[in-house]
Amino acid sequence: MANQPPLVILFLIGAVFILFVTTPLIKKSLDLWNDHENQCSIYNRLLKLKVNPPEDCPYNEVKDLAFELMLMGIIFLSLVTFFLGFMWVFITCLPKHRRKEIGILSGFFACAVVVLAVFMAMNYKDLHAFVYKDNKMNWTSLHSNMNSSLLKNFVSDNIISANETSNRWNIFFTENKCCGVNSVYGTTNDFDTTPWCTTAGSCQQTNSQIPKSCCVGVTKENFQLADIKCHAQVSPQTYNDKGCYLVIKEKITEERIKHNSNIKQVLNEEMNVLMAMGVCIIMPVFGIVAICCGLIKNCCKSKTQENDEYKKESNWTEKANTETNQTKM
Template identity: 35%
Template sequence: MIIGIVYVHGYGLAVFLLRSNSQKENTTLKKMIGTSHSPDHTNARNKKSAYFIVAIQAVLMVTVIILIVSSALCTKVKPCELQTALDFIFVKYTTHPCKYNAIKDMSSGILALGISMLCWIVLLFVQTIYVYFGKIEEKKQAIAKIVVIIGTFAFIIANLVLYIIFMREKETQQNEHYIQLGNDMFSSLKQNFKSDNASSNDSKSSAWNTFFLKYDCCAVHEVNGTTNDFDNTPWCTTYGSCQATVSQIPRTCCKGVTLTNYTSAPSTCHASVSPGTYKRNCMDPLKKMSVDNIDEYQLSLLFFSLLFAIILQVIYVTMVIVLMFPRCNGSVNSSVNVN
């Protein structure tokens, strides 16, 4: 469906451009009865048509440069705020927390395509100058045009495939599934939390304690007493102050503590878990974090440059095909109908 729409519009515009160019010659050509098929006339017509082709190539080159720049920017985007927080505590998330991560991943492929297309366009420009403005045999011209048509069609297909994937990924992006994210975090906490010491040699335990201090929160689900998310962690089941019943929640979970004084947290908080002495759950601050890693203007640049590159290539290859078969565009036939 997309291929048909793009090709029909591209073909129509290409033929319109060629016919507009031909109509300007009709008055002169009607006075040249019997010479409309001469080599000089054919060369003159081809050179004038070549100017349109060069113009299309120039616009296509600008479009591809925009495609390269926009895709390069997407490959270098920083992780979204939510991903940064989750990576800090070593959470293995089921679904990626950043909204357009799939597009970020495919941007390197778009960048590679853009660079390849730019090199191809430069070759096309040289080929156009050589074929339409140089003096070479018609047979060699035909071979060169066939190579151009095949190569450009290959780029059209590659461009179209990436465009379809891009649109599918953009439309299927969903808001973060926080229930699943909570399950992923809870699983990580149960497996990795072994100490309530923020300076612990265990990097994962230390990360969780620093996380509690940084985001002013505690556990994954709301703490409602001595029975909480930490009950099944190694800190409570195997070793640590919880297993020794000294603490029921980490001291880093207590209100008002910092990295420098959390070790002096009151026992009414970490041991008795008295209401009002500990922090809220960590899902609340996470829900307020940004999930955007690619700006909308970057997506728009990618969208339009991919789309325009397809359309311009279709117009270009159609013009080349029409010039290979001049009678098909109706310009010659219309020019020899002299009263």
């Protein structure tokens, strides 16, 4: 290795460094891809409550971009590993032919890296645009859709009723410690105009003002044992007074902040890899130029030697002819 060209050794060191740069990118891309279900869970919950979100889960796009990025990282890592292996073979086993073989291999490697760098730069642009574009939710529309679903589908404070959507509303209340869509401040609330308290509802039979699933400390298993002071009298501190609209708004906002932070980390790693790719593209160019200069130099040297030999041969011939003529005279 000590006798190898400095550019080759420098390029090998750069390629080894790239292995360490690419691995974090692959890991963070995989984490971002796996986190998709968590980021879209609140949107899926809304759909189960028959609430149409004002927008589809925006992280579906991020999931695809994260998968593409992870795939490019794996390809790049494999390419660098493949290149290092062949470079080692050429340097250690084929010393007599290393200049030509290394030049050809470096050229192919540089072309492959250029193609990958272009696709990765496009991926970076799309991820960057997602983080910094205006992703404001239409909260007014969401609030209206939640109200419509509750007023239309809430028919019982039981989680085993015939109406699956109503059951899911009750489960949502118990799991998220909220009640109705808007905050509950007393006996007049969102449930007054739902089918549960009008038409064929059962709230009058139990003298309930709010569902038992809104009471503090209840679960899906014991909500039927809720304190009468909660569901009938709506006494303060016996029920969850926070509206579910606020809960959902907070969850969506928190998830967006968290997810955008994760994307920014991926963007930082992606930029590191793009800079490393730039090194991979530049170094083979220098290597190829050095090899071409060496070949041209050798070619010129060869021609000079041929000319010198030709001149020597011509001089010898001329001298021999002169001596021959002198002998004849």
